[in-house]
Amino acid sequence: MNDDAPAMRRRRGPELEAAILCAAWEELGAVGYMNLTMEGVADRARTGKQVLYRRWRNRAELVLAAMRFHVVSIADDVPDTGELRGDVLAVLERMAHRYHDVGPDVVHGLMSEARDIAPEHFAIMIGVMETILKRAADRGEIRSGAVGRRITTIPVDLLRHEMLLNSAPVPASTLVEIVDEVFLPLVRARSG
Structure with missing residues (x-):
């Protein structure tokens, strides 16, 4: 030696x-x-x-x-723009940006093996959306507890669907449609 x-x-x-x-x-x-x-x-x-x-x-x-x-988690820095619409759009923009940075190969690979991923990994975005909805309720934008889990996760689920079906970056217009045409009308209807 x-x-x-x-x-x-x-x-x-x-x-x-x-x-x-x-x-x-x-x-x-x-x-x-x-x-x-x-x-x-x-x-x-x-x-x-x-x-x-x-x-x-x-x-x-x-x-x-x-x-x-290697990438800051959205859960570690939940957007707070001062309004529900802005917060949800900011989350979706971060997710879309991460998709672009990480690449469709990785995202599609992970989604194809979703059954092998512990459920707590998926719960992270549920927690992010619940934080955003609680802040909106605290600001008086929506009624507290009015939104169930399915509606809570709709924006994230729809964006994941877009990412799964496409390898191109998700356009900003799609994010706006998810928030303005699907999520907010459901939240407002439930919130009265």
Whole structure:
């Protein structure tokens, strides 16, 4: 053994997790979602794939974790424009921007493996929309508790549908239609 060679230090905890998430992000950019494997990420991170499986059940959850590590979550910075319409449009704009930044390959890959993703990952946007509706109720724009879960998630669900069916960026006009022609009329009808 060469005494001048630096000893390989074993990474643990947050340091190891950060290395894995960076490797997953780089591997995703290099090979795309469909060709991404746990083995490829483990090789890039210089660790064993069992280390990955102890933290994430599958590649979909690993990719979601890598995305959250590299991109600020909407849930961590819920828009507050001072009005319900502006808040919902801001959320949809962020989602559409993220779709463009991450790419349709990743979004379509994740959606095709939605059954492999823990339900709490989908609940994040429900929480965002509930926060926005609570703020609107506090401002007196809508009646508190008037909107059920199905209506709460309609804007996000419709945008996900658009993203799933198209690989082109979602036009701003589509976001406005979702809010002005579908969501707000339903909210106002329920709110009286």
